[in-house]
Amino acid sequence: MKFVDLLRTAIGNTFRSKARTVLTVIAIFIGAFTLTLTSGVGTGVNDYIDKTVAGFGDQKSIYVQKVEEQTAPQDDGPREYDPEESSIQTGFGSTSGLNNDDIETIRNIDGVTSVDPMYMVAPTYLETSDDKKFQLSLGMPSDAEGVQLEAGEVPARESDEMLVPASWVADLGFDSNEAAVGETVDVVMTNMAGEDKAFEVTISGVSQASLAGTSLTPMPSSSLNEKLYDYQSSGSPRDVPDTYFMAVANVENIDDAGRIKSQLADENMMGMTVEDQLGMFRAVINAIVWILNSFAIIALLAAGFGIVNTLLMSVQERTREIGLMKALGMSGGKVFGLFSLEAIFIGFLGSAIGAALGVVTGSIISSVLSNGLLEGLPGLNLFLFDPVKTVLIILSVMVIAFLAGTIPAMRAARQDPINALRYE
Known part of the structure; x- marks a missing residue:
């Protein structure tokens, strides 16, 4: 029996017990649907963060601010006045600012090509x-x-x-x-x-x-x-001495940012790249997506047990049929392949339908939110679907279905044809 014949037979056998198959497909559908939506959220929000990073500043720059110098405790007494220290009045009180000496220090750091001071x-x-x-x-x-x-x-x-x-x-x-x-x-x-x-x-x-x-x-x-x-x-x-609330250090290679930030810290200055400033958004979104993905994976594992149950019952019901196939010369490997293809086809049905409906649902929700609740954030697509990721979700579910179907398939492949033909 050729592969095409095996596949055609497997698809036909899948619908022998329609109720069991439909229930198993629904369980897989729920997991694939959830995975597709969470993948879309992660892709959409990270795409928007990337756009925000581009608009927030030059990605090859380090934004430098003064850090309050740590001094020894003084029994809660007043801090000694330093006439050389610059300060800036903000809405939250006074904070240290950068002076011309600080700007020169930044400019002299190896790897810094130029410095643009910013006035308050x-x-x-x-x-x-x-x-x-x-x-x-x-x-x-x-x-x-x-x-x-x-x-x-x-x-x-x-x-x-x-x-x-x-x-x-x-x-x-x-x-x-x-x-x-x-x-x-x-x-x-x-x-x-x-x-x-x-x-x-x-x-x-x-x-x-x-x-x-x-x-x-x-x-x-x-x-x-x-x-x-x-x-x-x-x-x-x-x-009045020049005082700056921030300076932009333009660097030759952003890969040197760690070393430059370390040198700035030695001079009581803090350097941050654009990615540092917005990285927390990405971390939070990715954490939420992983949590939601975990629920989808649990649903898929439950669906995997459903596949095991469905195929085990199918093996038991078709014991004499399996014996007849082996008596007519079908090898154990082909019997294994037949039941494995049934499991893969069930996984494909559930994942393909779940992924397709997830893309449609997410696209509709994203469109509605973009014209409503998220109208104040132009360019944000809450759900953005990457075709490669969607295909990977379908393939991953099919792999899970194959693994779930190996136990019933191996049981079918090991059937003794004589004993199987005697099965009542």
Whole structure:
């Protein structure tokens, strides 16, 4: 009997006991359906994280901040004042900032090609052309490639431009994202003498919101950020030293990041790559996917026992038939192959139907959520299916079905034809 004949016979035998087969297929279907959906969630969210990583900053850069120097306990007494230490006022109090010596230290680390310091700028307010005023906090300069945009483009490095979030467009009085591009607003700064000055800023583009929380505030060009800081620190009767809340260290090879971060730590500075900052999202998502996958695997193992039970009962019911086949010259190996093919076919039915329905269901849910609950995160497809992974799920389930069918198949292959023909 050729393989094609074995396969045709196996498929026909599968439907001899339709009730048992259907129940076993349903058990496999549940596991494959769940695995497909969880795989889709993992692929979709990780794809979105990859897009966010690209938009959050340059992946070949290390973002450096000052770390409070650890000092010996002082019985809860006051900390001694250090005039050389820079500090920055934030909404959570005062924190150490980087000074020019720190920038030079970073620049001298082997593997660092250049350093872009970032100033802490605190505008007084933003004013539109129709005299509306809004509180304004500026995010990091938006020179990094990969920022996700709704309209327009990233500000030119040497321009007086900035990005505004899509959620700001209507409040600023613009009819659409496209209508906001090219328009101007005034950013009003107050210097150390209490004098206000308005800076005319062009809106170069409208940014999307992201999982990392970026693009939720306006993002200036580097030149504009520096210009605003210069005015902010002017008007004082004494010289104000340059203070930076962060510096971007551009490196030749991101593989050297570990060594560079270690050297920064020796200088009481902390370095983080984009992947470091967003890696926790990936870790959490992957952990959730693995937990959900474990439930699917349990369902598949239960289905495996169903296959064992189905085929054992089939072997028992077809004992005389097996004896007749062996008496007519069918080898034990072909009998084993016949029952193994039955198990594989049952696994294929359940996994193929489960995977197909999982892809359809996930695609529908993703579309509904993208236009509803997740509308604020453009570009996020909660379920994104990789054809290769879907095929691997089907093949994996078929392997499990084959392994589950080996016990009944071996029992059938070992049947003695004389005793089998006498079986009542």
